[in-house]
Amino acid sequence: MTGEIDPPYLRIAAEIRRRIADGELAPGDRVPSTRRIAREWGVALATATRALAKLSQEGVVQARPRAGTVVAPRDPAPERVRPRAAGSERTRPRAAGPDRELTRERIVRAAIEIADAEGLDALSMRGVAARLGVATMSPYRYVDGKDELILLMADAAYAEGTYPDDPPQGWRARLELGARTMWALYRRHPWLAQISSLSRPLPLGGLAGHAEWALATLDARGLGPDRAFELHLLLYTFVHGLAVNLERGAQAEAATGLTDDQWMDSQQAAFEAIVASGRYPVFTRTLTFFADGYDLDLDALFEVGLAALLDGFATLPGLS
Incomplete structure (x- = not known):
């Protein structure tokens, strides 16, 4: 001792x-x-x-x-180890631990x-x-440090999303695939949406690959560079803006110790005061919808928003 x-x-x-x-x-x-x-x-x-x-x-x-x-x-019971014959060579692979x-x-x-x-x-x-x-x-x-590490992480994460050599037919199907590919990445790595903004884009090859997919789709329809870029930004901002909530919810729960349902319960009195004021009749009627139980489903909201956004795109010259 x-x-x-x-x-x-x-x-x-x-x-x-x-x-x-x-x-x-x-x-x-x-x-x-x-x-x-x-x-x-x-x-x-x-x-x-x-x-x-x-x-x-x-x-x-x-x-x-x-x-x-x-x-x-729990690991299953280990297999019985057979004794090696005298003079035989070791065949066990080198351990893949921290000494690699x-x-x-x-x-x-x-x-x-x-x-x-x-x-x-x-x-x-x-x-x-x-x-x-x-x-x-x-x-x-x-x-060099955490800032560089985060950029390397983001580049690697964005690069996980790839596109087929034989793309689907039609601009809408291609843009849908691009949006769903990005959404899947944010779902897999919720922190990814926290590290960039529209006004300060990240100069990452992994992210540029997704822009290339959308811009090439729009360019093929004969849209000018300015209009193609604006539509790409609208689509990207929709996916990114919704994905920001994936990590924020987890951050809020970690900081407060409250689940989303528990937090809503803690705000009940404040919402009741808003309803009692009588100043927001439509909002009040809408709240009755929640009384029957409503679970916010970001995946479902993504699909509704994506369809609405692309429906709007379809009215534009070159896409209609």
Whole structure:
């Protein structure tokens, strides 16, 4: 016994491991997020990230986009290991752990996994290093800092959306495919819509590929560059503007600890005061629609909005 005390991240990992072993957390259950760990144990987010990274490296937990970090499925009983014949060569592959060569691609992928599971606010260079099991300063050999890392993440995420060499027939089908491809990317990476604005576009090849698809579709109809660009911006802004709400909802829940339903319940008195004022009769009638139960479905709203927008496009010269 040396009397040494384990560092905080190991103590946190041990406690979560105990909860799993005791059945308090079952496979598929969400384990405490980095924000919750930081609050519960009074540690920095980087320490919380390092604790989850330790459990992830052990295979105890796994990150799932927007579900957070969950208890990993239990492995089946290992197969019996057959003894090797004398003189035979080792055939077991080299372990693919943190001792693999560090690359920019691995750093970017680890950062995306953190942002997908915990949100962009939880991302830090220290947290990425902890997830990869490398020294804190190691990622800086490949990435200048968090700002550059976020751009690399965005470029890689946008590049995941590809288009067929044999495109569908008709401008509408092509624009629908482009919009749905972008929406699927934002669904997969909700943080992606948080890092750009219409007035400050990101100079990324991955994003330019989506613009190329839309602009080429409109250009083929003989629209001038200015009109084609405006229609592309309208379509992009619709998808991007709706997608912004994907991450904001998660951020608000993390900050307040309230689900959307709980937050709405907490605002009940304020809405009732608006209704009681009598100044908003149509709004009041509309609220009765919610009384029967209404779940905001962003995917359904996306489809309604996309159809309405393209219906409007269809009235324009060159597309009608």
